[in-house]
Structure formats: structure tokens, C-alpha cells
Amino acid sequence: MKDRLDTVDHRILTLLTEDAQMNYTEVAKRAGISPGTVHMRMRKMRNLGVIRGATLTLDYSKMGWKLTVFLGIYLREASLYEKVIEKLLEVPEVVKVHHSTGKYDVFIKVHAKDSIHYRQLYQESILTIEGIQGVESFISLEERASRHISFDS
Secondary structure, three states: OOOOOOOHHHHHHHHHHHHHOHHHHHHHHHHHOOOHHHHHHHHHHHOOOOOOOOOOOOHHHHHHOOOEEEEEEEEHHHHHHHHHHHHOOOOOOEEEEEEOOOOOOOEEEEEOOHHHHHHHHHHHOOOOOOOOOEEEEEEOOOOOOOOOOOOOO
């Protein structure tokens, strides 16, 4: 079916998650299909919303951003979720936002230049958001993996 992914789509996705800058001719060669098929399949996956774009993977520490912090956020009321998320997304240092189950209502990832920058971000940009009842912070010491699922079986 046109709206379903098959093994060819999965192979294309796996190749591109390894190197998003790989050109379609190389993807086709490695997948054993024609470049036209890659183009057609990529268009289909974009139209389905499977592919939402391509991003760079940055090493923030090499650019002077020394802290990566995860924050578990408690909301005062569950109904405030959308408003809190809107405000969190206005904070440039917030790079991931997850609505979560368990202990926290929201779990976010932020980058900061140093502890002084983080304290300012935490106190002035996050704790001041209406609807946040409390926050627990977890400083990342090192990121060892950032990857996508491999769809090859």
C-alpha cells in the first residue's frame, strides 16, 4: 500500500540515519535499487510525515556549552500542560520536551554554557513559568550514544 512502509523504505531510512548527507545515488547503490526509487520513496515518506527534515548533530561542549541538563517537571495541574509547553518552547536552551508518565509530568533537555548560565536559565526562565509546581535537575556527565533505531532485520 502507498501509505505503508516496507523493507525498501526501512533500508533507505537506515542508510540515511547513518549519514543524512548521503546522496540518493549512493543510497540507491547501497540499497540495491534505482535512484528514481529512492526519490519516489523519500517523497512518499515525507508526505506521510515519517521524515520531518534532516538535522545536524552538534557537540555543544566543543562550542563552549559545557552543561547538558535534564529536568523533570511537576505541573501544578495537568490541565496546564499545553501552556507550560508553549512557555518552555520559548526558552532557546530547551532542546527536547517530552510529556511523560511516572514521577514527572514533563521531562526536558537543556544546554547551558556553564553553571552560572544554567542557574540563570533555571531561576529566570524555567521556574517563573506559570503552572510549574516543582523541578528536579539531572546533570549529564557524558553522552555516549545518540542514534536512531535500525530498521534492517
